[in-house]
Amino acid sequence: MEPRIARKMGQMKHDLQAVKAVLSEYFEANGHSLLSEVARHTGRTMYAKTFHAYLTLLQICPYDEERRSFLVVYNGHLPRQLKIICHEIMHFQFLHYYRAVCKNKGLNEKQIQDLKEAMTVLLNQPSFRRFHLAYDQGYEPHQELRKFITTAWHARRSYRFFLDRCIEKTKQVIPRT
Numbered sequence: 001m002e003p004r005i006a007r008k009m010g011q012m013k014h015d016l017q018a019v020k021a022v023l024s025e026y027f028e029a030n031g032h033s034l035l036s037e038v039a040r041h042t043g044r045t046m047y048a049k050t051f052h053a054y055l056t057l058l059q060i061c062p063y064d065e066e067r068r069s070f071l072v073v074y075n076g077h078l079p080r081q082l083k084i085i086c087h088e089i090m091h092f093q094f095l096h097y098y099r100a101v102c103k104n105k106g107l108n109e110k111q112i113q114d115l116k117e118a119m120t121v122l123l124n125q126p127s128f129r130r131f132h133l134a135y136d137q138g139y140e141p142h143q144e145l146r147k148f149i150t151t152a153w154h155a156r157r158s159y160r161f162f163l164d165r166c167i168e169k170t171k172q173v174i175p176r177t
Contacts, residue, residue, distance in 0.1 A: 016055055019074050023053070023081060034131050038086060041122045042093045043159025051089055063088045065095060079134040086133055087120045094119055098163060105167045108176050114142060115170045121146040122153060144173050 027034075039046050048068055055074035061084050063070035070088040072081050094116045102112045122128075123136040138146050148169045156162035 016074055019055060019081075022078065023072075023085075026078070026082065030131060034086065035089070037127055037131070038090055038093060040127075041125065042090065042097065042119075043163070044093070044097045047093060047096045051085075051092065053085055053088075061088065063091060065092060068092055077134070079132050082131060083123060083134040083136055086123055086128070086131075087136060090120050090123065091116055101163065102167055102170075105164070107167060107170060110177055111170050111174045114174045115145070115166060118142040118145040118149055118170075119166070121149050124150075125153070141174075145169060148173075 035046050050068065052067065052069035053072050054069065056071040057074060058071060059073060061071040061073060070084075072084050076084070095112075099112055102115065103109075107115065118138060120136050121138060123133055145166075149166055152162055152165045152169075
């Protein structure tokens with residue numbers, strides 16, 4: 001192997017270990033409080049005690065719902081990595097508790113996935129600021145729904161009432177395809 005490539009690989013291994021250590025320390029100190037906040041913003045206790053994060057060089061971070069695992073950008077800044085982790089855990093939590101509710105209320109799988117994605121706007125609520133997460137921008141097709149979710153969150157009487165309003169709005173703004 002060319003020495004330059006070997007040095008780069010050694011540096012990358014060191015960097016990966018450092019990122020893993022920083023994230024581990026962060027979650028050791030803040031994980032319980034952070035997951036409690038995710039639970040509060042999904043209206044249910046955490047359905048799982050463990051989730052599995054893997055570092056990646058990719059800029060996209062897919063997840064495996066069944067294994068409760070997801071990818072986190074290794075070379076991102078810490079607030080972005082933390083946001084990705086919370087974003088994916090919020091997906092798992094929402095789908096675990098509310099996929100069937102959404103189906104029973106008439107959403108198809110695409111609409112459920114869009115609502116799940118839009119719900120991560122709740123990570124921008126003031127109660128998450130103490131965790132130093134990066135801002136969750138969301139995707140362009142979900143912006144109208146995200147704006148509605150933010151407003152509905154502040155006006156909620158109960159999580160179920162809030163969710164029912166979000167499901168109805170999803171039916172209005174996300175086509176059944």
